[in-house]
Amino acid sequence: xxxxxxxxxxxxxxxxxxxxxxxxxxxxxxxxxxxxxxxxxxxxxxxxxxxxxxxxxxxxxxxxxxxxxxxxxxxxxxxxxxxxxxxxxxxxxxxxxxxxxxxxxxxxxxxxxxxxxxxxxxxxxxxxxxxxxxxxxxxxxxxxxxxxxxxxxxxxxxxxxxxxxxxxxxxxxxxxxxxxxxxxxxxxxxxxxxxxxxxxxxxxxxxxxxxxxxxxxxxxxxxxxxxxxxxxxxxxxxxxxxxxxxxxxxxxxxxxxxxxxxxxxxxxxxxxxxxxxxxxxxxxxxxxxxxxxxxxxxxxxxxxxxxxxxxxxxxxxxxxxxxxxxxxxxxxxxxxxxxxxxxxxxxxxxxxxxxxxxxxxxxxxxxxxxxxxxxxxxxxxxxxxxxxxxxxxxxxxxxxxxxxxxxxxxxxxxxxxxxxxxxxxxxxxxxxxxxxxxxxxxxxxxxxxxxxxxxxxxxxxxxxxxxxx
Amino acid sequence: xxxxxxxxxxxxxxxxxxxxxxxxxxxxxxxxxxxxxxxxxxxxxxxxxxxxxxxxxxxxxxxxxxxxxxxxxxxxxxxxxxxxxxxxxxxxxxxxxxxxxxxxxxxxxxxxxxxxxxxxxxxxxxxxxxxxxxxxxxxxxxxxxxxxxxxxxxxxxxxxxxxxxxxxxxxxxxxxxxxxxxxxxxxxxxxxxxxxxxxxxxxxxxxxxxxxxxxxxxxxxxxxxxxxxxxxxxxxxxxxxxxxxxxxxxxxxxxxxxxxxxxxxxxxxxxxxxxxxxxxxxxxxxxxxxxxxxxxxxxxxxxxxxxxxxxxxxxxxxxxxxxxxxxxxxxxxxxxxxxxxxxxxxxxxxxxxxxxxxxxxxxxxxxxxxxxxxxxxxxxxxxxxxxxxxxxxxxxxxxxxxxxxxxxxxxxxxxxxxxxxxxxxxxxxxxxxxxxxxxxxxxxxxxxxxxxxxxxxxxxxxxxxxxxx
Numbered sequence: 036x037x038x039x040x041x042x043x044x045x046x047x048x049x050x051x052x053x054x055x056x057x058x059x060x061x062x063x064x065x066x067x068x069x070x071x072x073x074x075x076x077x078x079x080x081x082x083x084x085x086x087x088x089x090x091x092x093x094x095x096x097x098x099x100x101x102x103x104x105x106x107x108x109x110x111x112x113x114x115x116x117x118x119x120x121x122x123x124x125x126x127x128x129x130x131x132x133x134x135x136x137x138x139x140x141x142x143x144x145x146x147x148x149x150x151x152x153x154x155x156x157x158x159x160x161x162x163x164x165x166x167x168x169x170x171x172x173x174x175x176x177x178x179x180x181x182x183x184x185x186x187x188x189x190x191x192x193x194x195x196x197x198x199x200x201x202x203x204x205x206x207x208x209x210x211x212x213x214x215x216x217x218x219x220x221x222x223x224x225x226x227x228x229x230x231x232x233x234x235x236x237x238x239x240x241x242x243x244x245x246x247x248x249x250x251x252x253x254x255x256x257x258x259x260x261x262x263x264x265x266x267x268x269x270x271x272x273x274x275x276x277x278x279x280x281x282x283x284x285x286x287x288x289x290x291x292x293x294x295x296x297x298x299x300x301x302x303x304x305x306x307x308x309x310x311x312x313x314x315x316x317x318x319x320x321x322x323x324x325x326x327x328x329x330x331x332x333x334x335x336x337x338x339x340x341x342x343x344x345x346x347x348x349x350x351x352x353x354x355x356x357x358x359x360x361x362x363x364x365x366x367x368x369x370x371x372x373x374x375x376x377x378x379x380x381x382x383x384x385x386x387x388x389x390x391x392x393x394x395x396x397x398x399x400x401x402x403x404x405x406x407x408x409x410x411x412x413x414x415x416x417x418x419x420x421x422x423x424x425x426x427x428x429x430x431x432x433x434x435x436x437x438x439x440x441x442x443x444x445x446x447x448x449x450x451x452x453x454x455x456x457x458x459x460x461x462x463x464x465x466x467x468x469x470x471x472x473x474x475x476x477x478x479x480x481x482x483x484x485x486x487x488x489x490x491x492x493x494x495x496x497x498x499x500x501x502x503x504x
Numbered sequence: 505x506x507x508x509x510x511x512x513x514x515x516x517x518x519x520x521x522x523x524x525x526x527x528x529x530x531x532x533x534x535x536x537x538x539x540x541x542x543x544x545x546x547x548x549x550x551x552x553x554x555x556x557x558x559x560x561x562x563x564x565x566x567x568x569x570x571x572x573x574x575x576x577x578x579x580x581x582x583x584x585x586x587x588x589x590x591x592x593x594x595x596x597x598x599x600x601x602x603x604x605x606x607x608x609x610x611x612x613x614x615x616x617x618x619x620x621x622x623x624x625x626x627x628x629x630x631x632x633x634x635x636x637x638x639x640x641x642x643x644x645x646x647x648x649x650x651x652x653x654x655x656x657x658x659x660x661x662x663x664x665x666x667x668x669x670x671x672x673x674x675x676x677x678x679x680x681x682x683x684x685x686x687x688x689x690x691x692x693x694x695x696x697x698x699x700x701x702x703x704x705x706x707x708x709x710x711x712x713x714x715x716x717x718x719x720x721x722x723x724x725x726x727x728x729x730x731x732x733x734x735x736x737x738x739x740x741x742x743x744x745x746x747x748x749x750x751x752x753x754x755x756x757x758x759x760x761x762x763x764x765x766x767x768x769x770x771x772x773x774x775x776x777x778x779x780x781x782x783x784x785x786x787x788x789x790x791x792x793x794x795x796x797x798x799x800x801x802x803x804x805x806x807x808x809x810x811x812x813x814x815x816x817x818x819x820x821x822x823x824x825x826x827x828x829x830x831x832x833x834x835x836x837x838x839x840x841x842x843x844x845x846x847x848x849x850x851x852x853x854x855x856x857x858x859x860x861x862x863x864x865x866x867x868x869x870x871x872x873x874x875x876x877x878x879x880x881x882x883x884x885x886x887x888x889x890x891x892x893x894x895x896x897x898x899x900x901x902x903x904x905x906x907x908x909x910x911x912x913x914x915x916x917x918x919x920x921x922x923x924x925x926x927x928x929x930x931x932x933x934x935x936x937x938x939x940x941x942x943x944x945x946x947x948x949x950x951x952x953x954x955x956x957x958x959x960x961x962x963x964x965x966x967x968x969x970x971x972x973x
Contacts, residue, residue: 147858147860149751149755149858149859149860150858150859150860151754151755152858191700192698192699192700192704193700194698198698202675203698205698205704205707206671206675215947215951219947220947221944221945221947221948221951222944222945222948223944223948224925224944225920225923225924225925225943226858226923226924227856227857227858227889227890227919227923227924227925227928228856228858228859228888228889228890229663229667229672229674229856229888229890229925229928229929230661230856230925230927230928231660231661231662231711231854231925231927231928231929231930231931231932232925232926232927232932232936232939232940232943232944233711233932233940233943233944233949233952233970233971234708234711234712234716234952234955234956234970234971235661235674235704235707235708235710235711236944236948236951236952238674238704238707238708239703239704239707239708239951239955241704242700242702242703242704243703247703258757259755259756259757282618285620286618286620286728287728288727288728325798326798326801328797328798328801329794329795329797329798329801332795332797332798385700387696387697387698387699388696389616389618389619389621389695389696389697390618390619390697391616391618391619419697419698420696420697421696421697421698450696451694454694454695454696455694455695455696456693456694456696456698456699456700456701457701458699458700458701459696459698459699459700460698460700461700462700463700463701463702467701470701471701471702474694474701474702475690475691475692475693475701475702475705476690476691478684478688478689478690479690479691479692479705480702482684482690482705482708482958482959483702483703483705485958485959486703486708486955486958487703488958489951489954489955489957489958490951490954501702501703502702502703
């Protein structure tokens with residue numbers, strides 16, 4: 036499974052003619068500086084850095100197309116890079132080559148408020164987008180926690196806290212501009228809300244992690260800001276009680292906008308970091324969107340359900356400031372957990388199971404991690420059946436790294452047994468390539484490999500990730 | 505564009521050894537009877553029938569796998585057939601071969617009420633599914649009008665009246681069991697609500713119209729039956745006024761469940777057929793789902809919007825019986841229109857545009873069709889920006905067929921100019937293969953052709969449809 040301890044970079048020096056061509060085309064936006072390469076060779080995973088041989092900063096789709104054409108000509112691997120928040124080694128240059136940094140492509144190209152769509156360059160981050168469209172009364176709900184780029188979120192089929200109500204990138208991307216492995220520019224879809232016009236190229240590229248083409252522009256669905264928003268936290272005597280509350284809420288069809296679990300250890304971590312003074316018990320964070328009366332109905336119902344399961348009183352965050360503070364705690368939970376163990380990295384699991392199996396899956400996982408020497412705080416998007424264990428490891432300890440892999444493998448095997456997936460939202464990257472086989476079977480993965488070979492016959496686009504060819 | 509008048513069947517007799525093998529494997533479920541072949545060689549389009557050389561009635565995924573393996577061995581085209589409601593010649597045996605009738609695969613395999621999912625065989629129809637799960641308090645919303653099979657709806661990425669609220673088959677299929685062109689059986693996804701595990705094979709097969717694999721089982725999202733449902737009709741002085749009401753409703757974020765337009769001619773047709781006595785003016789049919797108070801809020805708001813645009817009083821259908829009667833009128837509209845012109849067939853357009861362009865698109869289309877000698881009633885899922893012209897033609901009149909093609913082409917060109925799609929929900933089939941090029945461009949369609957070649961290298965699965973290889 037490409038364990039972080041077993042992986043070695045195989046890099047070759049870039050061909051001289053290729054370097055000369057890049058210098059000529061990109062000038063100062065081409066860099067081989069050590070610090071720049073280093074920065075582009077690591078993500079938030081526990082993998083050791085594997086820097087590319089060079090980095091190109093792209094400003095336009097044409098830049099990317101020219102770069103891909105040169106990489107194809109010289110058979111040089113090319114890895115798209117947004118802001119480096121991925122968690123499975125997606126952007127490591129395991130075969131060397133060039134990283135293309137898309138962050139300079141940070142323009143909101145069109146806001147079609149009447150159609151509830153926006154078109155952005157791939158390097159726009161989700162927070163930037165929401166800041167720029169705030170005045171229109173619209174917002175983009177998908178929120179994976181990190182302030183990732185829209186291109187990166189598309190490439191990993193990201194989701195996060197609001198997915199329980201608004202869906203994932205799969206449902207919220209209308210169309211993409213993509214540079215193919217031959218350096219051609221295609222648009223995968225028009226701006227109509229739905230279409231049956233041929234194979235679903237948009238969905239082929241969403242979740243393809245830079246291995247089939249480079250996403251340079253994204254057209255997204257956006258939503259009217261809800262008339263009313265209410266957020267609340269509620270402590271529970273046990274994780275089981277919190278999960279049971281979640282399950283009942285979903286099964287009753289309450290259109291909840293967010294439903295996040297933090298276990299006691301995660302609450303402790305955010306308390307330590309943000310001085311929140313929360314009771315160090317399992318916690319659910321809820322958010323309700325709708326008209327005033329709909330929010331009232333939803334909150335009454337969920338409070339009743341929570342009470343039935345031993346939940347404490349709801350604590351409300353009604354002002355935008357309070358809500359932001361509350362959600363900052365959730366968004367910083369990952370970094371707060373890292374601070375529980377100085378110098379550690381997190382090996383973060385990401386299973387997602389049918390919600391009827393969620394309690395059982397979390398229970399067994401807690402029994403597993405409790406018996407391990409590694410701290411493994413649990414947090415997650417439980418409304419979708421998706422949760423994370425942030426297994427905290429010393430990256431310099433082979434024993435700890437191995438123990439993290441063992442826990443990870445057991446959690447994935449458990450999820451697959453329950454008809455779930457090895458990754459709800461983080462993607463495959465390097466770390467889950469073997470799990471992909473377990474999850475889909477060899478014949479299905481062979482079809483994926485055929486798509487890869489058909490789209491990228493030279494295997495230059497983020498090679499060695501997702502599927503083996 | 506593969507006009508119905510220009511297309512000719514190229515069929516070859518089936519190899520004797522192949523026929524013998526089919527007889528042995530399938531016994532009486534293999535048929536070469538003229539009436540059976542004829543029945544499987546036509547759909548609801550204006551194409552003349554093109555029957556297959558034989559029909560196999562499949563009862564299981566294993567049946568389909570065995571059949572595909574035999575077709576691969578003998579290089580015989582294979583066409584999946586549900587109940588024959590497609591509209592673009594999808595199932596015509598233009599290169600002969602065998603049709604596999606999946607209607608006998610009509611079992612609901614699993615109802616996971618706690619997870620809000622069901623798994624069905626491909627031949628289950630949407631009405632059958634809803635009948636069988638009614639007692640669980642759940643329902644499956646996707647409703648293309650015809651009582652199509654779930655397999656066929658998946659294969660054409662169908663949607664229909666409820667899509668404005670619940671999405672299309674793209675959003676509501678969780679996973680598929682598919683027989684590949686080599687006769688292997690794969691499952692495209694586990695039953696988790698979301699996943700980032702590799703390329704999105706589910707979405708590759710949804711909308712692939714039987715050209716990439718044969719869908720034999722489908723896992724679907726289902727929904728709790730709403731606490732309250734209200735349906736109403738409202739007449740408008742003009743199509744423009746009805747469309748303006750729709751646009752304002754969508755843009756205000758009202759979570760309307762259905763919003764259907766019938767123009768005056770369509771109303772006349774349903775009046776003639778069903779003796780409804782509706783005012784022969786453009787009409788919107790609305791449906792509202794939610795809690796009692798949410799439905800109340802929605803209806804108050806939409807009534808206000810309609811009034812602002814000159815809409816008459818709402819007429820309510822509050823009992824299930826009244827609602828059924830109302831929706832039967834909408835569902836029978838297509839057949840009611842056919843009765844306007846005895847002996848005719850309909851060449852049905854299916855464009856979908858961003859909703860900000862919908863009024864303009866419909867206006868120009870009405871000017872076009874009004875100047876034509878062919879009646880062309882308009883109806884559609886205007887909440888999604890999707891509408892149909894049922895252009896009524898005498899299939900034996902080359903002039904009329906040509907005029908229908910001319911109108912169709914103009915409507916599609918207009919939609920593409922407005923950043924819309926040539927097909928919102930009917931699919932490509934034979935009729936829109938050239939439009940696909942106009943819509944996506946040659947480089948994108950080449951990627952589609954690569955998927956086809958990669959998945960079906962012998963080109964035996966519904967050959968000659970969607971993309972040319």
